[in-house]
Amino acid sequence: MEAAGQMTSGAALRIEGLGKGFSLSGRRIEVLNDVDLEVGHNEFVCVVGPSGCGKSTMLRIAAGLETACAGRVVIHGRHMRAPRPEVGMVFQEYSLLPWRTVLENVALGPEFAGLGRGGRLERAREHLRLVGLEEFAAAMPHELSGGMRQRVAIARALCNRPQALLMDEPFGALDAYTRILLQKELLKVWQRRRTTIVFVTHSVDEAVWLGDRVVVMSARPGRVLADLPVALPRPRGRADPAFVALVARVLEMLEGEASLT
Amino acid sequence: MKQAIPGFLARLAVPALFLVLWEYLARRTGNPIILPRLGEVADILLAPGADLISMGSLARNVAVSLVRVCIGYAAAVALAVPLGLAMGHYGGINRLLGPFLSLFRPIPPLAWVPLVLAWFGVASLASLAGVQRGPAYIYLNNFKLSMIAIIFLGGFYPVLASTIHGVRTVRGTLVDAARVLGARPWGIFWKILLPAAAPSVVNGMRIGLGVSWMCLVSAEMLPGSLSGVGYLITHAYTMARTDVVMAGMISIGLVGAVLDAGFRLLEKRKFAWKRLDR
Ligand SMILES: Nc1ncnc2c1ncn2[C@@H]1O[C@H](COP(=O)(O)OP(=O)(O)O)[C@@H](O)[C@H]1O
Ligand SMILES: [Mg+2]
Numbered sequence: 091m092e093a094a095g096q097m098t099s100g101a102a103l104r105i106e107g108l109g110k111g112f113s114l115s116g117r118r119i120e121v122l123n124d125v126d127l128e129v130g131h132n133e134f135v136c137v138v139g140p141s142g143c144g145k146s147t148m149l150r151i152a153a154g155l156e157t158a159c160a161g162r163v164v165i166h167g168r169h170m171r172a173p174r175p176e177v178g179m180v181f182q183e184y185s186l187l188p189w190r191t192v193l194e195n196v197a198l199g200p201e202f203a204g205l206g207r208g209g210r211l212e213r214a215r216e217h218l219r220l221v222g223l224e225e226f227a228a229a230m231p232h233e234l235s236g237g238m239r240q241r242v243a244i245a246r247a248l249c250n251r252p253q254a255l256l257m258d259e260p261f262g263a264l265d266a267y268t269r270i271l272l273q274k275e276l277l278k279v280w281q282r283r284r285t286t287i288v289f290v291t292h293s294v295d296e297a298v299w300l301g302d303r304v305v306v307m308s309a310r311p312g313r314v315l316a317d318l319p320v321a322l323p324r325p326r327g328r329a330d331p332a333f334v335a336l337v338a339r340v341l342e343m344l345e346g347e348a349s350l351t
Numbered sequence: 352m353k354q355a356i357p358g359f360l361a362r363l364a365v366p367a368l369f370l371v372l373w374e375y376l377a378r379r380t381g382n383p384i385i386l387p388r389l390g391e392v393a394d395i396l397l398a399p400g401a402d403l404i405s406m407g408s409l410a411r412n413v414a415v416s417l418v419r420v421c422i423g424y425a426a427a428v429a430l431a432v433p434l435g436l437a438m439g440h441y442g443g444i445n446r447l448l449g450p451f452l453s454l455f456r457p458i459p460p461l462a463w464v465p466l467v468l469a470w471f472g473v474a475s476l477a478s479l480a481g482v483q484r485g486p487a488y489i490y491l492n493n494f495k496l497s498m499i500a501i502i503f504l505g506g507f508y509p510v511l512a513s514t515i516h517g518v519r520t521v522r523g524t525l526v527d528a529a530r531v532l533g534a535r536p537w538g539i540f541w542k543i544l545l546p547a548a549a550p551s552v553v554n555g556m557r558i559g560l561g562v563s564w565m566c567l568v569s570a571e572m573l574p575g576s577l578s579g580v581g582y583l584i585t586h587a588y589t590m591a592r593t594d595v596v597m598a599g600m601i602s603i604g605l606v607g608a609v610l611d612a613g614f615r616l617l618e619k620r621k622f623a624w625k626r627l628d629r
Contacts, residue, residue, distance in 0.1 A: 150527075153531050154531075155530060173530045173531045173533070175531075175533030179527075179528070179531045181524050181527070181528060183524045184524070185524045185525060185527075185528040187525060187543070187546070188624045188625070189546050189547070189549075189622075189624045198529070199532040199533055201542075202529070202532055202533040202534045202535070202538050202542075230624060231624075231628070232628045243528075247531075250532060250533065
């Protein structure tokens with residue numbers, strides 16, 4: 091299995107025939123049904139889909155936090171059966187440790203890897219600088235705004251120098267203005283620190299603005315409905331007719347899905 | 352400052368009124384066995400080193416009680432915290448032990464007294480340590496196993512319940528985030544579960560210490576005891592020394608309040624994040 095994964099490793103991340111169901115009060119619900127997806131090295135892929143279609147479940151399986159019922163996820167040639175520090179994840183919910191300073195939060199990955207205090211704090215500081223929050227190194231998470239907390243969470247994930255970064259609606263809880271700022275910030279960081287990103291969002295505008303590709307998923311059980319390249323140069327203009335047209339096209343697909351449910 | 356003085360006065364108003372009422376009633380009653388006067392009780396409290404009814408000083412008896420509490424309570428914390436962490440984290444351990452332990456929980460620690468006395472009798476730390484004479488014996492013999500067992504029972508459940516609750520309510524996202532960052536189970540335990548549950552654990556320790564302290568004083572009123580504030584109170588009662596009884600009661604209240612305040616201060620200093628988070 092592992093060897094086969096390595097042989098066809100043109101992609102950084104491959105989701106192969108992924109299926110997942112849960113038993114909810116005795117009833118079995120099918121959440122993902124035969125999902126296939128390939129993401130190239132350093133590619134930025136956005137995933138949109140109706141809420142409840144299994145986007146978070148898919149990312150959690152890819153992170154190794156949950157096991158698949160069918161199929162598998164292979165990242166850099168390795169089947170994701172359990173979490174690995176080379177595969178980072180940023181959650182929608184607030185996930186910083188509230189009793190640690192910002193810097194100590196960012197240093198968590200190297201700390202788990204057994205790096206000494208001096209070394210890991212140095213590395214954490216470097217990553218805080220990357221997201222523009224070095225002055226807040228000594229602050230506590232509760233002293234930060236929602237947008238700043240997510241920037242810290244991104245710095246924390248990048249501090250492990252991951253091969254792939256899975257982002258589950260990281261800006262979903264932010265106001266529209268902060269959201270746009272963080273999208274810019276994320277692109278900047280990604281352009282400096284190239285890594286493979288799978289970014290789940292419910293905002294079509296966000297997906298089209300950020301992604302090299304936009305993957306549209308069907309209503310539950312989630313499947314890949316469409317995989318659309320975004321052939322627009324960055325920075326993208328939200329008023330650009332091509333941008334508007336692509337957003338409209340994706341929205342139409344999602345509306346079609348909504349009418350099915 | 353302008354605000355502080357009326358606030359300070361307001362806090363003192365009710366106790367002052369209470370003292371005035373006490374003194375008034377004591378004078379009207381005119382019987383120190385029913386209600387001694389303020390000054391008589393104050394004299395005892397203000398000279399804690401003086402010998403009382405040939406039982407040693409108030410300070411010494413309070414100290415003996417405190418050491419007893421510390422031993423039983425330390426044992427309760429040492430067992431309840433690791434057990435609570437394990438029960439909170441591992442559903443299997445909780446299913447195995449939870450129902451059994453909750454069976455004993457409603458039993459008031461003092462209801463155990465006859466059994467505990469039957470088991471431990473007058474055995475003390477001295478018998479446990481094998482010391483049979485000398486000053487060490489006299490000292491260690493103050494710490495009867497039966498009393499320590501009662502204190503233990505009083506402190507155990509509050510600490511256990513809060514620890515389990517603390518671990519249970521750790522947000523799953525924190526554990527997931529740590530796992531993704533490369534944490535092994537041991538790292539999750541030390542760096543996520545323990546610090547996240549700490550405020551709840553310490554809160555349980557504060558409540559447990561209060562219960563232990565109350566249980567102790569009751570336990571000291573039992574046969575076999577020869578020292579401690581609880582015994583001082585019982586003994587003073589048989590000698591109709593109500594002033595000593597009241598001085599003992601006030602000492603119990605003060606020590607309990609100081610211990611509680613110490614814990615509250617620790618909570619405020621160390622766990623500010625818990626209040627401020629979200
Ligand atoms: N642990 C679980 N147990 C039972 N059902 C779950 C579990 N996790 C997710 N689900 C269900 O799976 C479906 C998809 O959830 P999710 O992946 O969070 O969707 P999305 O992120 O696309 O909104 C939902 O209907 C949800 O109720
Ligand atoms: Mg989701």
